[in-house]
Amino acid sequence: MKLSKEVKTAILVISGILFLIFGINYLKGVNLLAGANTYYTEFDYNALAKSSVVTIKGNNVGQVRSIEYIPETTKTRVGFTVDNDLEFSKNSVIRMYSSGLMGENALAIIPANDSEWAQDGTVLTSEVEKGLIDKLAGNFSEISTDLGTTLKSADTLLLGLNTIIRDDSDVGLKHAIAELNATIKSFKTLSNSFNTLVNKNEESLSSVIRNVDSISTNLAAVSSDLNKANVSETMASLNATLASVNGILTNLENGQGSMGKLLTDEKLYHNLEVASMQLKELLQDFKLNPKRYVNVSVFGGKNKEEYVKPEDERQ
Template sequence: MKISREVKTAILVILGVLLLVFLINYLKGVNLFDSTSKYHTEFEYNSLNASSPVTIKGNNIGKIDAITYDYKTGKTKVTISVDKNLNFPKNSKIRMYETGLMGGNGLAIIPGDSSENAKSGDLLESEVEFGLVTSLSKNFSGLSENLDTTLQSVDTLLGNLNKLVVDDSEIGLRRTMAELNATIVSFKNTSNNLNSLLAKNDKDLTSAIKNFNSITADMATVTNDLKTVELSKTVAELDNTLLNINAMMSDIKSGNGSLGKLLQDEGLYNNLEGASKQLEQLLQDMKLNPKRYVHFSLFGKKAKQYDAEGNEVKEKN
């Protein structure tokens, strides 16, 4: 099958147009065959370069495409490209962080909690994480000021020490040495007095030490005696005694035995109470009418008789 000249011309024109579109987009920085998604963010200053890594959860997933300065807002606009297969929430942030002590920064995508995923071309919020190097650089001025103050204090101290050593007056080094010498002499006298005191009381100290040793030996003897005591046997006997007491108290509580019946039997209690009342009445009657119970007659007169109500009973002739 032969292709006509017109068809060939049309194919060449179409291919030329496609090539022209590809070249124009390529010159604009847009790769039609690129399989990445692009996102944008802004920072107040620029500490990045084209080789700075782009990571998420510690994994390298992209690169920096462009770093431009926005003259209107005064901010640095950064464009990153990541794999199209990467999905993350729309409210995620892009954090600038230090990659090490030797300098250099990178970008990390910090996922948010939105249910909607970010789309290519979105402008994401940014934040800056200050690391060790940044903190040291910020605090270096304060550290240097404190160091200057410390060095000035040390210099003043050394100057005063020089004055003390060089000064030969009464308020200088000689006076200090004299006071130190007096302190040493006083300490020496105290030591001598202590030695003299120990020498005078040597016998008493020796006797006290002997007494202490004797007391210690006696304590050891007492301890050995306590070890030999059959403590377990004594405890066992005490336990048996307590058991017997518990059994006796249980019998008393249940009404067994004389004491138990005395405490538990209400009839016996009532009888004792009645007898007590009758005895009380008898004593009262003896006190009021002693003639009823005690009769004394010198001539052998017969004693009068009384009934239960206390009336005199006359004898029948």
């Protein structure tokens, strides 16, 4: 089926959006293709943000996912995810520390030296880096002091915005709003194009959906046939056969039966070897001295040569 330009454009746009989402999360240290376990810890103060990094020995291994205040305990519960390939003890300590000059905070896993591995959902013990507690307390106490200054700055900012709005020049806010309006119109046009694309390919989309439904039905039928195949009985019969063969091999190794004795009895092997060699010598002697075994005489004469038993049975 030949794809139209609209379909190709839609595929390109969707692929770009997916790649952008994957790239942003990858730069944050989150691999969307790998699984992750979620762990929890609690602090008296919250100095973290969602997407704060989680490290172990300086390496990024996870990310903060949830921050929730618990009124019953007056603590803040922090949930963070770590790649499920990383294993650490449930007795490890989660330390909050300052990770940069801009005041960002992060979590560090301080592993314990034991093999009691933490599981998904485990609540871990927490601690705060020395000196960070005083900094947090100071920040909270200075909120009320800085509130008045913040309000004054906000008022000044609003006055400046009013001046910009009244500015009729090209650098004013009106020009920016006009550009934003044009952008919204472009998105509206793109939305109409998508609607037109769907309407034109409605029959093809319906066919694809029917094919998917047919595939799921076939998979259900295959699963039903496998259930009726009595796979467990077949495996049980196979196990019994293997056990029987194993018993036969054990008897052979223990020298039981004719085959077992032939494999393990060295004396029997020696006798068979001697008998084979004697048979070979007998046939050779018969070929060289046939008169010794077949005596044909018109006058009834006798062969005077007598058989002499060799000293070695192999001769």
